[in-house]
Amino acid sequence: MSSRQYATFEVADQLFGVDVAMVQEVLRFGEYTVVPLAPAAVGGLFNLRGQVIAAVGLRVQLGVARQDLGAPVMNVIVRVDDEAVSLLVDRIGEVVQLSDDDFEHTPDTLSGPARDLISGAFKLRDRLMLALDVRRAASTPANS
Amino acid sequence: MTAAGQVPAATKAPRRSTKRPARAAGAAAAAEPAPPSTPVPAAAAAATEPAGAVPAGLTAEREGAPAPGLEPGGSGEDGGSQPKRSVADSSVRVDVDLLDTLMRLVGELVLTRNQLVRGVGEVADTGLTKTAQRLNLITSELQEGVMKTRMQPIDHLWAKLPRVVRDLSSACGKRVRLEMVGRETELDRSLLEAVKDPLTHLVRNAVDHGVEAPPERRAAGKASEGTLTLRAYHEGGHIIVEVSDDGAGIDPDRIGSIAVDRGVITRDQLSRMDSRDILSLVFRPGFSTAKAVTNVSGRGVGMDVVKTNIERIGGTVDVESTVGVGTTWRLAIPLTLAIVQALTVECGPERYAIPQVAVHELVFLDGQSGAAVEYISGAPVYRLRGRLLPLVRLDEVLGLPAASDERDVYVAVLRADGRRFGLIVDRVLNTEEIMVKALTTRFKDIGAYAGATILGDGKVALILDVQSLARRSHLSSEAVERAAAERAAAERAAAERAAADKAATARGGGVDRLLIAGVGDRRVAIPLDMVTRLEEFPTERIERVGSREVVQYRDQILPLLRLAYLLGAPVPEDTATVPVVVYTERGRSVALAVERVVDIVEDHIDARSDLGDDGLVGSAVIQNKVTELLDVRRAILAADPRFYAEQHETEMVGA
Numbered sequence: 049m050s051s052r053q054y055a056t057f058e059v060a061d062q063l064f065g066v067d068v069a070m071v072q073e074v075l076r077f078g079e080y081t082v083v084p085l086a087p088a089a090v091g092g093l094f095n096l097r098g099q100v101i102a103a104v105g106l107r108v109q110l111g112v113a114r115q116d117l118g119a120p121v122m123n124v125i126v127r128v129d130d131e132a133v134s135l136l137v138d139r140i141g142e143v144v145q146l147s148d149d150d151f152e153h154t155p156d157t158l159s160g161p162a163r164d165l166i167s168g169a170f171k172l173r174d175r176l177m178l179a180l181d182v183r184r185a186a187s188t189p190a191n192s
Numbered sequence: 193m194t195a196a197g198q199v200p201a202a203t204k205a206p207r208r209s210t211k212r213p214a215r216a217a218g219a220a221a222a223a224e225p226a227p228p229s230t231p232v233p234a235a236a237a238a239a240t241e242p243a244g245a246v247p248a249g250l251t252a253e254r255e256g257a258p259a260p261g262l263e264p265g266g267s268g269e270d271g272g273s274q275p276k277r278s279v280a281d282s283s284v285r286v287d288v289d290l291l292d293t294l295m296r297l298v299g300e301l302v303l304t305r306n307q308l309v310r311g312v313g314e315v316a317d318t319g320l321t322k323t324a325q326r327l328n329l330i331t332s333e334l335q336e337g338v339m340k341t342r343m344q345p346i347d348h349l350w351a352k353l354p355r356v357v358r359d360l361s362s363a364c365g366k367r368v369r370l371e372m373v374g375r376e377t378e379l380d381r382s383l384l385e386a387v388k389d390p391l392t393h394l395v396r397n398a399v400d401h402g403v404e405a406p407p408e409r410r411a412a413g414k415a416s417e418g419t420l421t422l423r424a425y426h427e428g429g430h431i432i433v434e435v436s437d438d439g440a441g442i443d444p445d446r447i448g449s450i451a452v453d454r455g456v457i458t459r460d461q462l463s464r465m466d467s468r469d470i471l472s473l474v475f476r477p478g479f480s481t482a483k484a485v486t487n488v489s490g491r492g493v494g495m496d497v498v499k500t501n502i503e504r505i506g507g508t509v510d511v512e513s514t515v516g517v518g519t520t521w522r523l524a525i526p527l528t529l530a531i532v533q534a535l536t537v538e539c540g541p542e543r544y545a546i547p548q549v550a551v552h553e554l555v556f557l558d559g560q561s562g563a564a565v566e567y568i569s570g571a572p573v574y575r576l577r578g579r580l581l582p583l584v585r586l587d588e589v590l591g592l593p594a595a596s597d598e599r600d601v602y603v604a605v606l607r608a609d610g611r612r613f614g615l616i617v618d619r620v621l622n623t624e625e626i627m628v629k630a631l632t633t634r635f636k637d638i639g640a641y642a643g644a645t646i647l648g649d650g651k652v653a654l655i656l657d658v659q660s661l662a663r664r665s666h667l668s669s670e671a672v673e674r675a676a677a678e679r680a681a682a683e684r685a686a687a688e689r690a691a692a693d694k695a696a697t698a699r700g701g702g703v704d705r706l707l708i709a710g711v712g713d714r715r716v717a718i719p720l721d722m723v724t725r726l727e728e729f730p731t732e733r734i735e736r737v738g739s740r741e742v743v744q745y746r747d748q749i750l751p752l753l754r755l756a757y758l759l760g761a762p763v764p765e766d767t768a769t770v771p772v773v774v775y776t777e778r779g780r781s782v783a784l785a786v787e788r789v790v791d792i793v794e795d796h797i798d799a800r801s802d803l804g805d806d807g808l809v810g811s812a813v814i815q816n817k818v819t820e821l822l823d824v825r826r827a828i829l830a831a832d833p834r835f836y837a838e839q840h841e842t843e844m845v846g847a
Contacts, residue, residue: 081652082542084590085638093644093652098300100629100644100652131632188634 050148054170056141056177057124060112062162063141064180065170070126074140078120087188091117091136101125103134104186111161126182133186144177146170151179288381291341298331298338299627305331306625307648339380346424346433347375349388353395357420360399367406367417368399368437374424379431383525386505387433390498394435394521395420397495402439402519412516414438427524430507436520442513444470454478464677471511475499503659532628534645536621536653537604540592543653544617545626545645546604550658552612554620555603564768565616574603574614575728581605582665583614586656589640589664608658613665615656624648628655682707682792683725705794707773708819709786712761715819716786717812722824724776726789728769734785740831743772743783750774752783753831755822775828782831791815 054065055074080092080103091103091114103123108114115121115136123134152169155176165185166178305327312324354370361368379387403409403418410416423434444467451457451473462470473479477496502509507525526549533548555576557564565572565583572583583603587594595618603614626645631654635641642657705720727745734743734752741752752772756764764787773784793814811820828835 079651081644081654083635083638083641083654084540084542084592085640086635090634093654095646095650095652098296098646100631100646102632102634 051145052148053143053145054177054179055124055143057122057137058139058141059106059137060110062110063172063175063177064106064137064166065144065146065177066124066126066180066182068143070128070182072125072127072132074122074124076120077123077134078118080117082117089188091115091121094134096125096132096134099132101132101134102188103136104188105136106165106185107136107138109161109165109185126186128183128186135182135185144172146177154178286341291338294338295342296627298335301331302335302625303627303646303648310648342381343378344381344384345376345378346384346431347372349384349391350375350422353392353422356392356395357399360396361403364400365405366399366403368403369417369419371419371421372423373421377424377426377431379525383431383505386501387523387525390501390509390523391433391435393498394523395422398435398437398439398519398521402437404440408440430524430526433523433525434520435523436518438518441515441517441519442471442474442511443515447471447473451476451479468512471513474511475509532626533623534626534655535604535623536647537586537602537615537617538619538621539586539590539617543621543647543651544586545647545653545655546606546615546658547642547655548623550606550608552605552607555605555614557601557603566769572616576605576614581612581614583616584661584665585616586661587616587618589661606658606661608662611662611665613662615661626653626655678792682720682723705792706814706819707792708790708814709755709771709773710788710790711755711759711786712764714759714761715790715814715817716755716759716822717814717819718773718784718822718824720792722775723773724781725774727772727774727783729772729783730769731766734770745774745781745783748781750781750783751832752785753827754785755827756785756787758827758830759820775824777835780832780835782828782835784827784831 053068055068055071056063056065058064077094080094082092083090089104089108091105091108093100093102095101105114115138122137122140124137124140125132125134127133150170152171154163154166154168158169158178162178165181167181168179170177170179309324309328312320350372353372357368357370398420403420404412404414406416409418419438421434421436423432423436425432448462448465448470451470452459452462456473456476456479457465474495475498477494479494479496499509502523502525505525507523510522510524511519512522513519534545535548535551536543536545538544555574557574565574567573568580572585573580574583575581581603585594601616601618602620603616604620605612605614624647626647628643628645631641631644639660640657641654643655645653645655647653706717707720707723707726709716709718729743729745734741736742741754742749743752744750754764756762767787770785771787771789773786775782775784811818813819
């Protein structure tokens, strides 16, 4: 029975999880440089120890009102395709150990933009944790 | 990736090492800081033996020798004082990631040094200042040294080309010989990558389209085998790569007509272009001369893509050609990529960086002095020392809320594609050295940014893509060109007629060339030969002397007459600038102020009536509107009664 650790976080009152192996770090940060003309989901750019990182707003990806980037926000820095990207989230949760057997396919009751961003779900003790598809979540196709 | 603090240690055991796992040598070198005057390539330290003598030996032997390149290392034997660039005996293999790390660190060091030097400058402590200066020197040399480690000879690119040319020529049924000059010319690794595709495309293009087939060549008296020459050399901070063929050359007429057919330019624009401009049309998107886009020249990729790719790395591409003789494509690429001088500007809440090399000058427009920004056919322009400059508003380009027109603004006069244009920003901050960081593909479709950087205060700023801003100014510049052409035509016509009869009465019949000016809501026609120049003076330059008005112009004081006064038209409102017709004869000038210049026409003055106010010799219908014909002589005398006084008596009588 294999199990994995997931870093969890909340966005718009939903709990998401990402394989810990994909998470580079988590930090609270407040100074973003806005990128005019960038896709709506791009919250901005910031300096992470000399690297320029793009911050993708998960709230925007979920179709929910974006956070105010004037105040510090929680960033989950993940690595996708050799690029470090930051996912902007509301709150950081705990790291949980989950067994692969508990993985379920996306429940039919879940509708909306979240469906496109997750690969499945895990039933935790008292709530559902949605397994985030990091590549999709971090993808910001150009505005049409 | 090795952590920063361990850099010197890491060179002892590069991941792809060859025969020299330096031990004590490396450690000793790492422990001792090298004397400031000598570049100390860290990797070289590892290679040198004997261990004990390393710090001193390092300085003596390595002085003047370049940092080892990425050439596969030889024995790593101390090569002594070898000439710089050839297949060096003294070299080592170094892991490429390590070099990138070093490069990045040096970049950070440069920026930190800048901050420190700035801060120290404010503290008047000579000891500190001297130390800062030393640091400055060391950092600059370190930067140079590290950059050299990334240089590779262009032969790395060229090595594959003979094969490409051979295969392609047989496929096309042509015979082409490839010559390469300057194979050892070096450029930064990252540039090699960027240049590879454009260069290959140019070479394929030369074989496919440039060089003629043997029968044609023989008919033209050339050898059946064509020659394609690649030439690379350094020139003024750039690396120049030329691709020359002795083929058929590019015919500007053919290019011109294709461009018009494809709607890239209008016939009118074509008529105003010289052959150099016409040849550059091949770089415009939407232009592709391949009748069938042959697979041979690669993926239907056009010259516009070559240009974009080269410009993305800060370079330029040019073409020169002589029909029947041959064509040369010329790439010019700046040698240093990552650290550039940039001007920081503010627009809205954010700061942006503009590569200093594109900045020509800065202009401050005082909001108070009224609209200095003029509009020609709806395109904003600014008159800079008499020449019209197309403008681009940065806030508009970025989709930011537009600010009011009345505030103070700065215009950064930028240069791209051989053209100048002005970028309107809120504030100009300062010039600093920045490290260019590539933006990920996420942002590549936006087109407005050439990269990102981290400014001295640690915040990220976007680097503007000057080329793409220049393209936006294109619409403005077309309007500007038209206006400039019209002015030039007017001035030329006036100059041509200068020798002709200057009698100021209107002509009877025939074709006249007239300047139509607006005075109040009336139209007034002035014979073009009475127009020496058209100017536009800011209102505040018009001064009163007694009851008259004058304006300073080119070291003269010109009497100024407002035609509205002469014609009894309503007094014009005060505007920021006043359009003026300047008439000059024998060194004397007068200025006739109108309210606007409407047009320049050639017209048969058929329908005339002698109904006219004072100051007019009649009126005619021009362009379907009643236009009054100015009694120019009278106007001149009203402006300056003594205008004709010192001339020959005969002239006066001729009136």
